[in-house]
Amino acid sequence: QTHLVKGRILDGDGKPVEGATVQVKKGTAVTAADAQGNFKIEAKPGDVLVFSAVNFATKEVKLGNETDLAVTLTRQSSQLDEVVVTAMGIKRSRNALPYAAQEVGGDEVSKTRNSNFVDGLSGKVAGLQITQPTALGASTNVVLRGIKSISQTNQALFVVDGVPFDNTSTATVGQRSGQGGYDYGSNAADLNPDDIESISVLKGAAASALYGSRAANGVILITTKKAKRGLGITVNAGVNVGSYDKSTFVKYQHEYGANYGSGPEINGAYPYGYGSPDGNFLYAPLPQFGQNTPQLIVPTTEDASYGAKFNPNLLVYQWDAFANYPGNPNYGKPTPWVAAKNDPSTFFVNPVSYNTSVFIDGGGENGTFKLGYLRTSDNGILPNSNITKNMLNFGATHNLSKDLTVGGTINYSEISGLGRYGTGYESNNVMTNFRQWWEMNVDIKQQKQAYFNSGGQNVTWNMTDPINGNTKPIYWDNVYFVRYQNYENDSRQRIFGNAYINYTPSKSITLLGRVSMDTYNSLQEERDAIGSVNVPFYSRNNIFYKEMNYDFLATYNKDLSKNFNFKALLGANLRQDTYSSIFASTNGGLNLPNFYALSNSVNPINAPNEALLEKEVGGVFAGATLTYKDMLTLDGTVRRDQSSTLPAGNNAYTYPAISGSWAFYKLLDNAPWISFGKVRVNYAEVGNDAPYHSILNTYVINTPFAGNAMVTLPTTNNNPNLKPERTKSFETGLEMSFLKNRVGFDFTYFASKTFDLITQVNASGATGYLSQYVNFGSIQNNGIELSLNGTPIKTRNFSWDINVNWSKINNKVLSLFNNQQNQVLASYQGGVSINATVGQPFGTIQGNDFIYTNGQRTVGSDGYYLMDTKTTDIIGNATPKWTGGINNSFRYKSFTLSFLIDMRHGGNVFSLDTYYGLADGIYAETAGLNDLGNPSRNSLANGGGIILKGVTADGKTNTIRVDNSGQGYGLYGYVYNPARAFVYDASFVKLRELNISYSLPAKTIERMKPVKGIDIAIVGRNLWIISKNLPYADPEDGLGAGNAQGYQSGSYPAVRNIGFNVKFKF
């Protein structure tokens, strides 16, 4: 005989657990706790009640005769939780979830105290590829289940409490193609990690179709914390120290100094050299220093290290001999020719970063509120770099009546960047210097002294013509001048919030109306100071973004009979986007030093660049779910969108999704060791619209010429006949857990095909355009995802949890425009390009290759490698073969130790750093001894030279020794090797996170009222790259977020972070 059992579900802090599921084990009754944690369920004595909730360990209680229960759930971060937040914020029991969704608890991303919580997802979700660049505050690439679109974004959609949260990168095309500029980071990082309750990753289209077009790339669904009854205060304070990872930086040679080689020796002389007897030094009198006979002078213009062998007995005039700054002991003097005591690795600093947060929540009969504040101040490993974030969030609900609730949240964030790292091939990227063009005789500390002692002057080692008094830089500025004078600064003020009204006219109907806004103003200011190698300038880019969403959602939930439950929803959404920007720059230089305003332009400034991009998408959607005995679920949704970016008449598209699941374990009474088992299958389509302004052509107005108007056609031909892009996807999965959930797995196979891709394709320039918009071709992704979790040991005092995520994606480009076999996505310096190639995974790296004989590199009759002249050989692919993560967590009493190992296998990266740097002779392998035991840089006559590994055209092993004295650039670099030589395997195994935390025992805490808890933690991030195949750099680094990955130029070293954090709960 069943009776009504009621009760309350609380967490360890005595606060209600909203939405916790209560069900009768092996029965049909199921219910959820309300906001106050209260529940009611029909059960009979002897039944086992199962209590479950997101982020809490499942608890079973055997019912006696009691009718009022108080249940306490213990928090845990398990990957296989019982209730999952799905699209539109609907919570579903795990039994009735017909598609892949993986949950990550909020504490998982906040515990490492990384100000960008997105990075904290790495390795924790199967199928989610997170790529973190090494530069401070740079943008994170977030791709779920592979690349689906060729030229449109593939970034997953972020949704916070049901509202899309913009993650657009504001990087310029130039920055993303390696030409320089700054990476202004991921906008998704504008969220307070401490406010995140849970993250639900909806991987496939079926799960996310209700979010419309943007959901084709999957959704990262973020649920922020809900306030609970009672008052809670959490205070966090942390500090962390960073240091650069030596394995990701250059190993230099310290034997030879400046020059590109002395040129060939002819009759004992070096006629192509610099004039000194050995050809490595300039040779001229220096009357300004009282020297009237020729002196040895370092060729300061030569940004390479294939010069004279260091010899402390040799006195030469180096750059500092010509730099007349206070406190320079070497002015006018020759100094010993030795390797610099401080090579560029001494440029890095050990930054100290801080974070502080306060989170307050509370609630009573009629409402709840939460208030959070977070401040982080992150410093980088380069001098004068800092990103400060201030985030304030407030949320409240109020019950107007029993069936009417209003609520809202507002988040304000302010991000200020100073001295973000220059990227790409540019003088403001100091890594271009350190990795590609450097003289090993130049001492960094001395450059630092020169900069500061001269009062901030650009005293560079790379002087144009010091003999004749021209000490201005020829190619490279003093690196300290770069950091302290040519810095950028930026700020972004963002407001994100929503207001809603929730009306429950009957038990089974809920109506929700919501208005939400995501808007920011951003200012990006860049400059090159007077004295720079570049034309001095100041530029500002003012960006305004606003996304408004108006949502209406009606849900219906009714038990049709004892066994059948029916849920339905009907919704409408109107989305309005506005992006506007004004970019202005000075023209022809700056007048006054140290003054950065447009008014300081030498010439009148050109008209600023204005952009106004607007978009409107209207969508209606409906869904229905039929559940039988909480075991069989059938789910269908359909959505129709109409987007303004498509041509009228072709701008509406409808897409369906259908899914089903069967929680078969319910039938397996005779196998008690099976705690859970479910199969699921689904199919979905999603449509996508076109980029802004891709339909109609407009002209471009240029700067007038002597009063005459100047107008040109654009270089991209827009297309008034575009139609929507489509993705069709299929997914099936099996989830099981055993032995009271001690061990479990979730296996998914998925396949998707995207077609009618809207892409800007290259056109023959002879058409008058460089590119045109078309619908074409298709890309296929299929793969498997596997999550394993287990608790090998579980005792009262000790437990060990392990969690493994692994996914493999087979991506393949099926067809391209007009039967082309290849589409160039980006062309880079170094003669390489990233491409979509038919039959290959997306992101083939093309360039020239070696010529092979019997699989071995062929060497010509001169002893050098033969190289293909075509630059279209496929020499790599940026897409990894698989990615995975292993998370281990050990708990002993109040101590917890956890660590995450993050892995990526396969995928390639091209390094422009070694392409040039090996040619310039700065890397260790370009010097040293050869197989004969002689310095390899000796002339061939003196036993130097190298025998390149390879075979001659007739297949015999090469025996010809070739010169390595830097003639016509070094043997190892780009001149004597094809691009293929600089393509590396980008696999890695990283110790991504390490946490040791200690929570003060409850007994101790009890004596410390009002304190409810104190947690102390030592957190480490990116501590150790356990394995990698890319020398001298972090294989994960790239040019920031975007579709063209697999290229490094001026890469920054990885940063290890160790922090200390204390959390107080009141």
Place this chain on the structure above:
Amino acid sequence: CQKNMTNLNIDTKNPSTAPSYALFSNAQKNLVDYITTPNVNSNIFTLIAQYWTEATYTDESNYNLGNRNIPQNFWNNLYVGALNNFQQAKLLIPNDVTDPAVAKNELEMADIMQVYTYYYLVNTFGNIPYSQANNINKYPFPAYDDAKTVYYDLLNRLDTCINGLNPSAGSFGSADLLYGGDVNSWIKFANSLKLKMAMLIADSDPTTAQKKVNEAINGGVFQSNADNAVFRYTGITPNANPVWVNLIQSNRKDYVITKTLLNPMVALNDPRRSAYYTNQYSGSDIGGTVGVTNTWNNYSNPYFSPITGTIVDPAAPSILLDYAEISFLQAEAVERNFIAGSAETFYNNGVTASIEEWGGSATDAATYLAQPSVAYATAPGGLGAGAIGSTGTNTSTTHWKQAIGLQQYIAYYMRGFDAWTSIRRLYYPAMAVPGSPKSPFPWRYTYPANEATANGPNYQAAKTAMGGDDVTIKLWWMQ
């Protein structure tokens, strides 16, 4: 909201309509920028013609065209930046110019600019898209036309233009950045271009060449430097001379003068030396060796010039066509018996015009010409045997080819494309073999890499028709 939804596609910050004259002005400027710039990423003709060689980074001096996609950038610049905008201007003129006589003049001028632009393309690549070019909606994959057919069509178009220009009607006015809309100047310019184009086929089709040369001269070609087609930069970016932008404003020191240019100028005591280059450090004229590392401050280089108005001035003019070359071409026409007259006079006019154009005086020119090594009758046939690219081939032994060829070469300074074409026509002066050449001397550019993928079948057909896509393939008019 659905009614006006489509309106969001109207870009309110960029105009949907434009006046034809503004397109014409901008196309003129684009064209001049592209043929003037010495930017190593887009125009390396000053290196190929061996006026300059690179100091440290020597790839392009060694004929490496691929590293920086030079053919593609040059091709795209001319088709997209110049031709397409001239084409669009031509489409708009009949609608936005009310006076039909004015519209007619403007159409002819735009057409002359297109002929001028195609002269570069067809003589750089050989077969090129022409009849299907610049019409993307009809021909998204333009087929290539035979180079010779294109060339004769260009000559015919030029005739039509010359006949169509009407001096009694107006035209663009100040929007014409070459002649301020002066129709008579345009007639001279078109006839001079016709003369130049006719002389290109003097070897392959002397009959047509002779006919066209005489027609052009009768129609009226340049008579002095005052007639020159000059583009006058304002000196303020982005309207500054690209040579200044790349050499002076950039602060880089990438180029030195080659021995190929410097040695004959030194031997001939050329008065233009001080305008062409400065002697660094060593104080004396020292030419760099092509294609090897040349320490910038050890060699004469183009970075400083005491003469204002010359290349390192932000407001330096750029020359599209000048009296000097028209004079040299006429000297050649006399030697080829195409026209009557004194080759020596035309030669002297050419040398004098060039010296004056570069800031010298008539006296300077007279002194220069008085030297036996310069005087037309006595100028030596060879300052070193003529050879191009590799020793022993294509040596020009004809005296006038050498004498005119050398002076034409010196006079074409900073007009690398014209110098390259002159060398490919007269085989003089000799080009040095670079230090580590990637290929023999290029007779043409390879097609842009992008053509193979974006216009594949047509590219393949063109490659077959050309007999390959190598730089060693000679164009149809070459001997």
